Amino acid sequence: MSQIYEGMFLLDNDVVREGYEGAKALVTSALDKHGATLLSVRRWGERRLAYPISGRRRATFLIAYYQIDGGEIPGLRREFDLSEKVLRYLFVSVDAVPEGEVELAQAEGASDFAVPEPPDDDALDPEPVPEGAEEGAGGEEASADGAEQASEETPSPAGEESSEEVSSEASESSEPSAPDESDETPEKQEA
């Protein structure tokens, strides 16, 4: 029994840079291969991922509505599981295609429709380079600079220490008065 499904596909931005139509054909051809009737396919957006997938920080989202027999779904899943260009997918069964979805998909086919170029920061940061001999010398310089900075900054901690000493003296001076008061209270109590 055929059912309408909503499919969301995360496409690798490298594939989209080579050509959006080719990237879209990856999904549509796989759906056609498994006997799906395409109702609408459109670009949902290009956005940053909440967590990296397959070393990618950004991806292009494609949303498709199609009618397919439920028995074909496992084969379709296997198709997208093996594809490295589709980072992730999600199939959800729906009652009907949402309003306005078909119009949006048709607008994508217009001649003046242009897909913006995906940003370049979709790759993960390169791994930190291990420290070599040259970097070690630089590190020594940095440490020497740090020592100089530390020596320059010494007056301020000294000032703090002096203030701490003052406060400790004040606390010491206040301490002897406390026993006197405590001494007085028993006398008063005795009286």
Place this chain on the structure above:
Amino acid sequence: MVRKIPKVIAGRNCDDPVLDHKDTEYLSKFLTPQGQIVSRRRSGFCTQCQRQLKKAVKRARHLALLPFVG
């Protein structure tokens, strides 16, 4: 000790359409800063709506629209 009652985030009619996993702006209201789904006590949802919320958030997490942690 007086127990602090958490503020209910948003009211929702059960007749409203099913929560959509693509509406991340709305779903993120029901996540803690660590990315956990808030309790019914905090969200103010009925049992069925809280189940819808759970399903929508987990679908959005799968698509990397919402984070699992943080």
